[in-house]
Amino acid sequence: MDVRTICLGLLTYGEATGYEIKKRLEEGAIGQVTGVSFGAIYPALTRLAEDGLLSARDEPQDKRPDKKVYALTEKGRAALIEALLEPVGEDRFRSPFIFVMSLADLLPPERVQRLIDQRIAWVEEKRRDLEIMFEESTSEAQRFTCGYGLAVHGAELAYLRTHRRRLEECLAGERAGTRTGFVSAVEGGLSS
């Protein structure tokens, strides 16, 4: 999803400035699966307005710099829907954590343990955020999105907790002289 479509999408929730669009992104569930910085947003908004997909209004503020408030035009709404009807691209998931874990044999067990602990804390936080977002959602579609994240991160958490425990047992086993691999098969088998 390119910056343009993201901006159009965020503006369906009402008119906003570039700054506010960034905030909606960061504070909403959509920000979990998309991300753009000011350096990309501002030029995109300018072009979108030039193309007639957005209306721009200058709002002078005293004691603060002027605001440029953008709103979807009919043409913009049509362009957004058109974009949403196009075939969706593939997910793009980059996880340094999982990459490092895939090479865990090379690392001291304490490092792996810490990595998992940090990850658990991070996922827990993410889930807390998502719960708040879920409550604050104003549309079914937004609730669907938050629910998605909650479901996925819930499973992640369960997996991590199980394997953290397994790692602990292994370390204990090593001290006791019982050598076992520190990570073992997925519980419940492979099929679901």
Add this chain to the structure above:
Amino acid sequence: MDVRTICLGLLTYGEATGYEIKKRLEEGAIGQVTGVSFGAIYPALTRLAEDGLLSARDEPQDKRPDKKVYALTEKGRAALIEALLEPVGEDRFRSPFIFVMSLADLLPPERVQRLIDQRIAWVEEKRRDLEIMFEESTSEAQRFTCGYGLAVHGAELAYLRTHRRRLEECLAGERAGTRTGFVSAVEGGLSS
């Protein structure tokens, strides 16, 4: 994770050519969370060899172009471990599908239904791939990685199936005149 670290990581499974590194990436579980193209791999390998992190050997082949087989040096292995001990970066997840779903209100229900169906098919395929990768894994760390994907995608699948059904009911309800939101709350509550 930059190309260099990825190449070093892939070479811990044994010496390989640039072409083979790409294959390991695509066919292994690590490819699910990292991705690089030839255009990035080849220059990276050249530089890595220049820096003494890899040894390069030219293997002439008859009936085929020459191979450049790279292998980790001691220095390279040390550099990799050093990189793995550094603080891991954040996940970066981009999902056009979830973005579109977050704006599902704007779309015809049939479109949403199809999107979910396609997604289910895609996740099912991904899971089949991961099951094979799990079976073929040679280390506990690799099994951990595959198991991770299986757990997460399993939850995703369950969520999608539930919500697909709900959407169906909603459509049926609409035909019968009973108006309900097409997506509803996450079953089992929000906490876990």
Add this chain to the structure above:
DNA sequence: CCCAACATGTAAACGGTTACATGATTAC
């Protein structure tokens, strides 16, 4: 007193992908 939030914008740098160039072999 300094930092965070508010507010917009530009330019350089970066990391990467895509396309191109080349060419033989094998399997359908």
Add this chain to the structure above:
DNA sequence: GTAATCATGTAACCGTTTACATGTTGGG
């Protein structure tokens, strides 16, 4: 015959991030 696999490499291009430039207000 034609597509896929094997095999390496370069250059142009692309979207984004980072840093910079500028300035006010309010809270700790």
